[in-house]
Amino acid sequence: MLQSPVFLEHDTGHHVENAGRLAAIFHRLGECQGWSSLEPRLAVSSELELCHSGRVSEVLEQITAEGGGSVDSDTVVSPRSLEVARLAVGGGLRLLDEVVAARGQGFALVRPPGHHATPTRSMGFCLYSNIAIAARYARQVLGLERVFVLDWDVHHGNGTQDCLVNHPEIGFVSFHQWPLYPGSGWYDERGQGNLYNLPLPAGCGDAEYLFALQHLVKPVLERWDPQLLLVSCGYDAHASDPLGSMGITSAGFGQMAGLLAAWCPLALRVGFLEGGYHPQALAQSVEATLRAWEQPVLLECPRAEQFNSAFLKRIYEAEEFWKR
Numbered sequence: 001m002l003q004s005p006v007f008l009e010h011d012t013g014h015h016v017e018n019a020g021r022l023a024a025i026f027h028r029l030g031e032c033q034g035w036s037s038l039e040p041r042l043a044v045s046s047e048l049e050l051c052h053s054g055r056v057s058e059v060l061e062q063i064t065a066e067g068g069g070s071v072d073s074d075t076v077v078s079p080r081s082l083e084v085a086r087l088a089v090g091g092g093l094r095l096l097d098e099v100v101a102a103r104g105q106g107f108a109l110v111r112p113p114g115h116h117a118t119p120t121r122s123m124g125f126c127l128y129s130n131i132a133i134a135a136r137y138a139r140q141v142l143g144l145e146r147v148f149v150l151d152w153d154v155h156h157g158n159g160t161q162d163c164l165v166n167h168p169e170i171g172f173v174s175f176h177q178w179p180l181y182p183g184s185g186w187y188d189e190r191g192q193g194n195l196y197n198l199p200l201p202a203g204c205g206d207a208e209y210l211f212a213l214q215h216l217v218k219p220v221l222e223r224w225d226p227q228l229l230l231v232s233c234g235y236d237a238h239a240s241d242p243l244g245s246m247g248i249t250s251a252g253f254g255q256m257a258g259l260l261a262a263w264c265p266l267a268l269r270v271g272f273l274e275g276g277y278h279p280q281a282l283a284q285s286v287e288a289t290l291r292a293w294e295q296p297v298l299l300e301c302p303r304a305e306q307f308n309s310a311f312l313k314r315i316y317e318a319e320e321f322w323k324r
Ligand SMILES: [Zn+2]
Pocket: 153, 154, 155, 234, 236, 274, 275, 276
């Protein structure tokens, strides 16, 4: 488990993505048994450049030199944010090294989050693409061949997608509410056959997500047979979340995590914290995810008959596009 109080030092004030999110998780988990704690390290330029142009760092360095500010209307940069963001990236890579050496699993409790940061710009509360850099590092530096990224944050992982679109050897699935920020993530965004997008209508809960995982993602995972499964763990599809309009429960996130683990029993697993803006729901959901990964259980998935036609239409349309 990558966790450090340094990630509280990305000081965004009263922004919805604030240090209180991580503090709530620390408070809930306490000393999380069975998960040894790992300190972060700074990412070096060559690691950042696995996904980003030098321009991304130049902009952040300039804002930092001016004493802080913001990249856009959503994305705050405090005086310590740049160093903290590089610790989030480097910490994720150190965690990956550990997970590979121990043939195990890990979770990166980091902020700022990463999945909206594109090759050329920070955006959407995200400065660097933590998980896409980890995926590229796993291939490029650690020599893993089959790397797969799954993103269940309520927003489309546009940054991860843009970072991986030219790396067809890495697979990427994103489930997201649609329409919603940032507006991308329609089914037809297939990249070089390695991208799989599921734009879901608002109002989906545990049953819809479990059905979609079973019906769409399980066959894809069977085909890719990942050695390493990276999960963008955003919890803003939670029923209590102020930004999303979905209905997942904390237990539901645990069930999703458990299914992924049960379907890929031989894969190394690493979760990366992304969104989730109701601190209590976020902390409960992270805990449910960790518990499920400690002891994955297979459960019976819901049947198609119980869902409305608007939801099923999205599932069957996605299925058609995902076959192409
Ligand atoms: Zn989100």
